[in-house]
Amino acid sequence: MPQHPEPALLLKIKPSQQLRALVLLIHALALGASLANDLSLVFKSILIIGTCLQGWITLKHLKNNQLTIKYTDTIGWQISKDHDLVAIEILNSTVVTPFAIFLHYKKSCLLSIKTTQEKHSHLILNDALSDEDFRSLIVKLKITHIK
CATH class of the missing domain: 2.30.29 (PH-domain like)
Incomplete structure (x- = not known):
């Protein structure tokens, strides 16, 4: 035969919405930890800006990842x-x-x-x-x- x-x-x-949601959750938790720590305002600002920038770059990469x-x-x-x-x-x-x-x-x-x-x-x-x-x-x- x-x-x-x-x-x-x-x-x-296609880009995964579950992965996008997980990245958003992790960065939101990191922002909460940055706000809750006992560092000076300058260091808190640097941590918050760095976390937001890294999250934005990661989400942009995930969106374009075909x-x-x-x-x-x-x-x-x-x-x-x-x-x-x-x-x-x-x-x-x-x-x-x-x-x-x-x-x-x-x-x-x-x-x-x-x-x-x-x-x-x-x-x-x-x-x-x-x-x-x-x-x-x-x-x-x-x-x-x-x-």
């Missing part, structure tokens, strides 16, 4: 942060839970003379994909790479 190739898995991961993951039987795993897909190798340290995927991968980069392997990680929460896509990603990861 001829074996039919499986269709390619192509997932566009990711595309693709898997085909012939090429394997690919990832794209912009528009160009780059081949990656999923590492065994990747962790899969019902709520989140801690994706660890190596990306090959060609420098002028030698090829380097850059290790990266990406947090994919379950609200960043539809329920069906999140399950498909978990199944494909377990089938192809996670031991």
Whole structure:
């Protein structure tokens, strides 16, 4: 019986609202601690400004964090942060839970003379994909790479 190739898995991961809410909560708690401490007004102001600035930069980064993951039987795993897909190798340290995927991968980069392997990680929460896509990603990861 001829074996039919499986269709390619192509997932566009959107920014997670759960992660955004967690970042807001953590920064609100840090602001509360900055206000409650017994430092002088100058140091309190520096802590408050620093916390607000860091929170704003983090939220801006989360808002612009678009990711595309693709898997085909012939090429394997690919990832794209912009528009160009780059081949990656999923590492065994990747962790899969019902709520989140801690994706660890190596990306090959060609420098002028030698090829380097850059290790990266990406947090994919379950609200960043539809329920069906999140399950498909978990199944494909377990089938192809996670031991």
